[in-house]
Amino acid sequence: MIENLALLINETEKLISNSITRKFKENGIxxxxxxxxxxxxxxxxxxxxxxxxxxxxxxxxxxxxxxxxxxxxxxxxxxxxxxxxxxxxxxxxxxxxxSLKEPVLKLINECLVQTTNGLNEEQIMQGVDLLNTIKENLNK
Incomplete structure (x- = not known):
């Protein structure tokens, strides 16, 4: 499982960034x-x-x-x-x-709601904590 962590994080990042870019285009941004x-x-x-x-x-x-x-x-x-x-x-x-700030942040929020669908607040915070720990380890 641990050997797939880097691939899973990379794949998830690409899916999120592609989803956000697609949402921007759909809304004329x-x-x-x-x-x-x-x-x-x-x-x-x-x-x-x-x-x-x-x-x-x-x-x-x-x-x-x-x-x-x-x-x-x-x-x-x-x-x-x-x-x-x-x-x-x-x-x-x-x-x-x-002038793009407000509409873009609204769309980002919509994407993040979709991304975290089915997760409760505690699960989201655990995920954020996990990613922050990994980030801190890599910045040492």
Whole structure:
């Protein structure tokens, strides 16, 4: 059983992210789950360095840059050179990007309700605790 844990976690993550991306498209929101993770971090702080976004989303710089470039092309974010340090790119939301917060979070909630259907609060919290412990172990 333990040898299948990594595969099960990976398969579950893909199913959840694909379900969320599909839900976005069905509701006319043209972003992917990966793009959502970048936007979600910006909705909480409004401006972050590209490097910090990569760290927060557990992605390498190249993947983060690709996602950011797509979000810029879709006019959801802008990239600005930091005034104090020209080597740093600050990523900021546009009005269009900020306006997606409410509808996107509503759809995320709908997906999570479907994902946890049949589970009670205690089971959900045990699952969250398990995943947090695994995450902490991997970050040591």
């Amino acid at each position: 043209e972003i992917t789950f990966e793009q959502y993770t970048i936007l979600n971090n910006l909705w909480n702080t409004n401006s972050l360095s590209q490097c910090h976004l990569a760290m927060l989303t557990n992605r390498d710089q190249a993947s983060t840059s690709r996602i950011i470039n797509t979000l810029i092309k879709n006019e959801l974010i802008v990239k600005r050179v930091c005034a104090k340090d020209k080597r740093i790119n600050r990523i900021e939301l546009t009005e269009k990007g900020a």
